[in-house]
Amino acid sequence: MIQAGDRVLVLTDDNSRYLITLKEGSIFGTHLGNILHEEIIGKEYGDLIKIGRNTAYLLKPGIVDHIFNLNRRTQIVYPKDMGFIILMLDIKEGDLVVECGSGSGSMTSAFARYVGSNGKVVSYERREKFMERARDNVNQLGVGDRVEFKLKDIEEGIDEKEADAFFLDVPDPVPHLKEVLRSLKGGGRFCVLCPTTNQVQSVLETLSEEDVVDIEVWETFVRKMKINPKRFRPEDRMVGHTAYLIFGVKVSRGGEKV
Numbered sequence: 001m002i003q004a005g006d007r008v009l010v011l012t013d014d015n016s017r018y019l020i021t022l023k024e025g026s027i028f029g030t031h032l033g034n035i036l037h038e039e040i041i042g043k044e045y046g047d048l049i050k051i052g053r054n055t056a057y058l059l060k061p062g063i064v065d066h067i068f069n070l071n072r073r074t075q076i077v078y079p080k081d082m083g084f085i086i087l088m089l090d091i092k093e094g095d096l097v098v099e100c101g102s103g104s105g106s107m108t109s110a111f112a113r114y115v116g117s118n119g120k121v122v123s124y125e126r127r128e129k130f131m132e133r134a135r136d137n138v139n140q141l142g143v144g145d146r147v148e149f150k151l152k153d154i155e156e157g158i159d160e161k162e163a164d165a166f167f168l169d170v171p172d173p174v175p176h177l178k179e180v181l182r183s184l185k186g187g188g189r190f191c192v193l194c195p196t197t198n199q200v201q202s203v204l205e206t207l208s209e210e211d212v213v214d215i216e217v218w219e220t221f222v223r224k225m226k227i228n229p230k231r232f233r234p235e236d237r238m239v240g241h242t243a244y245l246i247f248g249v250k251v252s253r254g255g256e257k258v
Contacts, residue, residue, distance in 0.1 A: 006021075045059060121146055
């Protein structure tokens with residue numbers, strides 16, 4: 001049963017989407033009319049409600065719905081990149097994942113879901129306001145107990161030394177690559193997110209001198225389709241370039257620990 005304090009995705013007949021945090025006595029305005037929160041409280045996910053003469057469905061929000069409605073001041077990692085990053089880093093139950101920086105907490109939340117109750121995500125952020133906003137967003141998704149936020153610039157060093165995976169999303173990644181590798185266990189995987197080609201080139205040049213193998217660079221594209229069965233075709237607009245993703249695996253040369 002839906003209760004006060006729950007988050008509900010309201011999907012209308014014209015496919016408009018509204019993510020609402022329910023509060024007794026509150027009203028949410030839409031282009032179709034007002035939604036009284038008390039009309040939703042007590043119902044079940046999947047139920048139908050009326051908005052004026054129109055109908056809408058009450059759905060349980062997924063992580064993508066949360067991501068696009070985050071309180072944020074930074075660019076998010078898009079879902080098209082997020083899923084690929086999780087798979088390429090082989091994130092799984094019980095893993096220790098380190099990331100820098102926290103941003104809006106979107107990638108943090110995704111990592112936290114996949115490491116499970118036995119895993120842990122450590123997120124470094126040097127700006128306190130950004131860290132607190134990311135913490136709030138992660139808590140909204142119900143995975144805050146799996147995340148440790150650290151208010152620290154990674155120029156001062158990374159505390160973790162046996163991480164399974166590392167995600168680096170900072171304006172200038174090159175100065176931090178050695179520290180990233182020191183934090184990973186042997187065979188640990190990393191991803192460096194770079195918006196521009198010159199950053200990718202600099203990262204690749206640096207990695208060529210480090211004990212790293214299986215280096216790959218990817219850019220992802222996806223297209224949403226129109227669902228009219230008689231005029232099935234791609235949507236007129238799509239999300240284009242968001243980031244270049246650089247992946248690699250830490251190794252030890254000659255059996256010596258890196």
